[in-house]
Amino acid sequence: MRRLAFPGALLAAVALIAGGCGTGGKASSAGDQANGQKLFTAKCAGCHVLAAAGAQGTIGPSLDDAFAGPKAEHFKQSTIQNVVLDQIREASMPMPANLVTGQDAIDVSGYVAAVAGTNAKPAAQTGTDGKAIFSTNCASCHTLKAAGATGTIGPNLDQLKPSFPITQHQVEVGGGVMPAFKGKLTQAQIDAVAKFVSSSAGK
Ligand code: HEC
Numbered sequence: 001m002r003r004l005a006f007p008g009a010l011l012a013a014v015a016l017i018a019g020g021c022g023t024g025g026k027a028s029s030a031g032d033q034a035n036g037q038k039l040f041t042a043k044c045a046g047c048h049v050l051a052a053a054g055a056q057g058t059i060g061p062s063l064d065d066a067f068a069g070p071k072a073e074h075f076k077q078s079t080i081q082n083v084v085l086d087q088i089r090e091a092s093m094p095m096p097a098n099l100v101t102g103q104d105a106i107d108v109s110g111y112v113a114a115v116a117g118t119n120a121k122p123a124a125q126t127g128t129d130g131k132a133i134f135s136t137n138c139a140s141c142h143t144l145k146a147a148g149a150t151g152t153i154g155p156n157l158d159q160l161k162p163s164f165p166i167t168q169h170q171v172e173v174g175g176g177v178m179p180a181f182k183g184k185l186t187q188a189q190i191d192a193v194a195k196f197v198s199s200s201a202g203k
């Protein structure tokens, strides 16, 4: 797919979409921001940095960095939204295409367009609620019924039923495309999410 890592390429993509060459139709509204934030946390946060959502994923580019430039150059929010929408539809591995569709895709892209690159205050993850930590950091890649998570990048945890020590170790060091969370989450948070996964998987 198009690499949008360079500002030039991103601006070219913006121009292309502004010119009406995007696929699948343009967003007709900014969408529902609250639903957009919820879906971003569940489907995208594991791979992308987005300060306003408290997202710290590093598999994909930081969306704050990607859109700070276009924002500073006063591209319209609807134009940026259509770049994000296009990416959702045309993504290539490791980012799965069509993680969200229809109105949900409009809501997520509208939310990203509104908050990316704004230095909005992160909804800091300070607590040790294992389920909340899972939703923010793990749900985009793993299926786990207890958290309503349906990610398919990593193994289905309901089927795997990992023990506490295995989960704790995996979260600390990562593996494959799974990032290491040591340093990103506190030890208490790592223990809390490992306890949540090992006690709820398969139930
Ligand atoms: C499994 C990891 C993963 C998930 C989940 C994921 N992405 Fe991505 N995303 C990536 C990667 C990797 C790239 C870079 C792709 C490339 O350059 O080929 C990317 C690129 C992007 C870009 C382009 C950024 C730029 O620099 O131009 C946007 C926008 C984006 N993703 C939005 C989203 C949204 C919105 C979601 C949720 C619906 C999402 N991503 C879910 C990994 C992911």
Ligand code: HEC
Binding pocket: 046, 047, 059, 134, 137, 138, 139, 140, 141, 142, 153, 154, 155, 160, 162, 166, 167, 170, 171, 174, 175, 176, 177, 178, 179, 181, 193, 194, 197
């Ligand atoms: C970007 C996607 C991604 C994210 C985010 C992610 N994982 Fe993973 N996870 C994977 C992949 C891929 C594997 C298989 C990796 C391997 O083979 O080492 C995996 C493996 C695992 C395993 C299995 C370990 C084993 O030895 O069998 C557990 C447990 C796990 N992840 C828990 C989590 C938890 C808890 C979080 C959040 C703190 C998380 N993962 C975040 C992708 C992800």
